[in-house]
Amino acid sequence: MAQAFTKTMARNIFYGGTLFFFLLFLALTFDSHGQFPSRDNRAALESPDLGPKIALGKKLWEENDCIGCHTLLGEGAYFAPELGNVYKRFGESKEAIMGFIKSRPKDGVPGRRSMPQFNFTDEELDALAEFLKYVSGINTSHWPPNVNG
Amino acid sequence: MKYKSQKVARLYFIAALVLFVAQILFGLIMGLQYVMGDFLFPYMPFNVARMVHTNALIVWLLMAFMGAAYYLVPEEAETELAMPWLATLMFWIFFLAAGATVAGYLLLSYSDLAKLTMNDMLPTMGREFLEQPTITKLGIVVVALAFLLNIGLTILKGRKTVINLVLLMGLTGLAVFFLFSFYNPTNVVLDKYYWWWVVHLWVEGVWELILGAILAFVLIKTTGVDREVIEKWLYIIIAMTLITGIIGTGHHYYWIGTPEYWQWWGSIFSAMEPIPFFMMTVFAFNMVNKRRRNHPNKAAMLWALGTAVMAFLGAGVWGFLHTLAPVNYYTHGSQITAAHGHMAFYGAYVMISLTIISYAMPMLMGRTAANSNRSQVREMWGFWLMTISIVFITLFLTGAGVLQAFLQRMGENPTPFMVVQDKIALFYWLREITGVVFLIGLIVYLSSFFVGRNEPEPEVAVAE
Amino acid sequence: MAESAVVEQNDKERRYPPGDLAIWIFILAELSVFAVFFAAYAFTRLNHVELFNEYQQHLDRRSALINTLALITSSYFVVRAVAAIKADNAKGCIRWLLAAIGMGFVFLVVKSMEYAHHFSLGVNLSTNTFYMFYLSLTFFHFMHVMMGMIILAAVAFKAKQGAYSATEHTGVETGASYWHMVDLVWLILFPLVYVMR
Numbered sequence: 008m009a010q011a012f013t014k015t016m017a018r019n020i021f022y023g024g025t026l027f028f029f030l031l032f033l034a035l036t037f038d039s040h041g042q043f044p045s046r047d048n049r050a051a052l053e054s055p056d057l058g059p060k061i062a063l064g065k066k067l068w069e070e071n072d073c074i075g076c077h078t079l080l081g082e083g084a085y086f087a088p089e090l091g092n093v094y095k096r097f098g099e100s101k102e103a104i105m106g107f108i109k110s111r112p113k114d115g116v117p118g119r120r121s122m123p124q125f126n127f128t129d130e131e132l133d134a135l136a137e138f139l140k141y142v143s144g145i146n147t148s149h150w151p152p153n154v155n156g
Numbered sequence: 157m158k159y160k161s162q163k164v165a166r167l168y169f170i171a172a173l174v175l176f177v178a179q180i181l182f183g184l185i186m187g188l189q190y191v192m193g194d195f196l197f198p199y200m201p202f203n204v205a206r207m208v209h210t211n212a213l214i215v216w217l218l219m220a221f222m223g224a225a226y227y228l229v230p231e232e233a234e235t236e237l238a239m240p241w242l243a244t245l246m247f248w249i250f251f252l253a254a255g256a257t258v259a260g261y262l263l264l265s266y267s268d269l270a271k272l273t274m275n276d277m278l279p280t281m282g283r284e285f286l287e288q289p290t291i292t293k294l295g296i297v298v299v300a301l302a303f304l305l306n307i308g309l310t311i312l313k314g315r316k317t318v319i320n321l322v323l324l325m326g327l328t329g330l331a332v333f334f335l336f337s338f339y340n341p342t343n344v345v346l347d348k349y350y351w352w353w354v355v356h357l358w359v360e361g362v363w364e365l366i367l368g369a370i371l372a373f374v375l376i377k378t379t380g381v382d383r384e385v386i387e388k389w390l391y392i393i394i395a396m397t398l399i400t401g402i403i404g405t406g407h408h409y410y411w412i413g414t415p416e417y418w419q420w421w422g423s424i425f426s427a428m429e430p431i432p433f434f435m436m437t438v439f440a441f442n443m444v445n446k447r448r449r450n451h452p453n454k455a456a457m458l459w460a461l462g463t464a465v466m467a468f469l470g471a472g473v474w475g476f477l478h479t480l481a482p483v484n485y486y487t488h489g490s491q492i493t494a495a496h497g498h499m500a501f502y503g504a505y506v507m508i509s510l511t512i513i514s515y516a517m518p519m520l521m522g523r524t525a526a527n528s529n530r531s532q533v534r535e536m537w538g539f540w541l542m543t544i545s546i547v548f549i550t551l552f553l554t555g556a557g558v559l560q561a562f563l564q565r566m567g568e569n570p571t572p573f574m575v576v577q578d579k580i581a582l583f584y585w586l587r588e589i590t591g592v593v594f595l596i597g598l599i600v601y602l603s604s605f606f607v608g609r610n611e612p613e614p615e616v617a618v619a620e
Numbered sequence: 621m622a623e624s625a626v627v628e629q630n631d632k633e634r635r636y637p638p639g640d641l642a643i644w645i646f647i648l649a650e651l652s653v654f655a656v657f658f659a660a661y662a663f664t665r666l667n668h669v670e671l672f673n674e675y676q677q678h679l680d681r682r683s684a685l686i687n688t689l690a691l692i693t694s695s696y697f698v699v700r701a702v703a704a705i706k707a708d709n710a711k712g713c714i715r716w717l718l719a720a721i722g723m724g725f726v727f728l729v730v731k732s733m734e735y736a737h738h739f740s741l742g743v744n745l746s747t748n749t750f751y752m753f754y755l756s757l758t759f760f761h762f763m764h765v766m767m768g769m770i771i772l773a774a775v776a777f778k779a780k781q782g783a784y785s786a787t788e789h790t791g792v793e794t795g796a797s798y799w800h801m802v803d804l805v806w807l808i809l810f811p812l813v814y815v816m817r
Binding site for chain 2: 012013014017018020021024025027028029031032035036038039042043046047048049052058061062065066068069070071072073074075076078079080081082083084085086087088089113114115116117118119120121123124125141142145146147148150151152153154155156
Binding site: 416 | 642646649657660745752753
């Protein structure tokens with residue numbers, strides 16, 4: 008038994024298997040890159056009008072750590088609602104999103120979870136809403152199951 | 157402890173435990189905010205507590221891994237560390253950088269921190285687990301490179317064992333995949349695709365190499381089983397880990413704009429990810445049953461077996477629970493994910509860190525092989541309190557998650573997120589109470605370092 | 621010392637399964653991956669019978685048949701290679717292994733031509749569910765053929781260095797076992813994907 012199972016063979020399986028599956032992973036990654044343009048709402052990013060706005064929106068999204076409470080396409084913290092589809096949930100209205108962010112009370116809501124007041128400028132609010140609109144245009148294979156996220 | 161330079165590990169282990177305490181305290185704050193939404197608002201919003209909770213975890217695990225490497229690499233290589241001074245220097249750089257980053261999180265608003273650290277020049281902040289300012293990330297790279305150099309040179313000049321080799325591969329992989337944290341395109345799909353190359357390929361890839369190597373080392377030391385046998389197991393386990401885990405990355409590519417075939421590839425391969433964890437459980441118990449000696453450090457043995465069981469439950473079983481695409485459709489980004497995250501991180505990485513700390517600390521404190529009986533009993537109380545707590549935390553979060561998926565995502569009239577959160581508040585209260593028990597367990601565990609210091613080591617027949 | 625070597629040798633002759641036990645654990649894992657893939661294929665096919673029937677027509681069954689024959693032949697060559705080394709004929713063993721690798725090349729070339737045809741029509745993993753399965757399954761197997769050829773080449777190389785003999789040939793049996801698995805998977809894949817209606 009001890010003879011039948013050698014360390015060399017176990018080692019070869021480790022190196023061979025790892026290399027094999029990493030190459031396969033790279034092949035699938037390569038194919039995925041071919042598919043991204045038809046799924047990732049690139050049109051919005053490449054539009055000369057919207058592109059810079061979305062980029063600013065994403066920067067604001069990141070520099071205020073929105074992911075620390077919310078999920079975006081299901082990834083992030085589970086403390087506050089999913090925002091990948093918030094544009095759809097808010098009746099496809101950027102104004103509704105902007106209004107919501109703007110109206111958060113500075114000192115919160117007694118006893119309840121509340122989003123902080125970030126004091127964004129109108130330009131920033133517009134960029135954030137544009138970013139969330141762009142994300143809602145990504146083909147996520149029908150996730151989330153419904154508008155509640 | 158055979159080599160003087162191993163002693164540097166002590167610094168790393170102590171710092172790891174300090175950050176562990178911070179992690180748990182901030183976890184309790186978050187848990188309370190889940191049920192008392194205005195707790196500490198607006199001074200410490202939820203996201204800040206969460207950043208400290210998750211970042212402290214990551215950093216203390218890295219500290220523990222580095223400490224483990226500084227302890228076991230010289231012993232395996234049978235030589236002194238190549239540059240002990242560099243290890244000490246890097247420790248202080250790392251520790252101060254981590255401290256400064258946490259202070260930044262707590263004292264400044266996140267956007268001010270971003271401005272202060274000039275995030276604009278190379279924006280990498282604000283993505284889950286990678287919230288650290290870019291300069292901290294660069295610091296981590298420098299520390300990692302210096303660390304790898306030190307460890308690599310030590311291995312090169314000494315005996316080359318499988319454990320050292322696997323550990324080095326794991327740590328190198330850790331450093332290499334961290335580089336993807338600097339790639340942050342505006343395109344959200346691409347951003348997420350490569351973000352997982354850090355997160356998934358860490359915890360379900362290279363970190364498991366580190367886990368396997370440390371476990372193998374402790375088992376060789378405590379059971380006295382033939383190295384050849386243990387190394388064989390180690391290779392097969394890590395082979396299965398990467399064979400299933402690399403393509404298993406696909407289980408994160410179901411709903412983020414990636415092509416739909418990932419639902420098949422991801423489901424099939426990640427469904428196999430429990431196999432290496434199961435093998436690890438079988439391996440650990442097998443080795444302990446075949447032991448040729450009774451090591452006086454019973455606590456370390458308990459941690460090692462605990463790791464093998466809890467890693468399988470947390471990473472294997474709880475991972476499998478929601479890894480198949482049709483199930484994940486309803487559970488993605490819900491409290492089920494949180495449940496899995498808690499037990500997997502505790503079972504695999506927290507416990508392996510505490511295993512090596514438990515094994516090495518007595519020697520680092522100048523004892524022969526183990527702490528006194530009294531200290532070990534105390535430590536085992538800590539083990540059981542923390543482990544049972546995490547099991548219940550996981551169960552309560554799973555309950556919350558099942559209800560959440562059911563109310564919010566299934567049925568005729570799905571309920572909005574915040575309404576659902578109110579309905580499942582009972583589970584959050586139970587989780588918070590269990591969290592307090594965990595903290596008590598942690599205090600009991602830490603106190604074990606301070607009791608029975610002058611008492612003798614337990615006597616067992618040591619045959620070596 | 622000599623006595624224990626004899627015992628060991630007897631052990632080896634009686635030993636089952638042949639080759640290294642580690643490779644059998646691995647083969648089992650591989651077969652289960654393929655089994656899950658095949659089951660997924662069959663299950664999905666049930667739900668999309670018409671789609672699958674339609675696109676199966678587009679596959680080149682003649683090439684697949686050539687490939688089936690190529691792999692069966694190569695498996696036979698590998699059997700001969702094992703027999704040769706058991707008769708202490710290292711040269712014969714190497715020749716049979718090279719012949720098996722040659723048949724592997726035939727497989728790769730024919731399959732590549734098939735892929736080239738599909739790609740020229742713009743077919744990819746996202747074209748439809750049938751092509752997703754067809755390409756995934758066959759490409760995954762394709763990579764296994766390459767892997768098997770590398771393993772056989774390594775075995776042949778070691779044989780050339782004189783590492784194997786009538787008494788010590790675990791490595792040859794190990795490589796042969798893996799190659800037979802690759803062949804076996806194709807023998808299921810071929811009827812399942814190309815023929816079954």
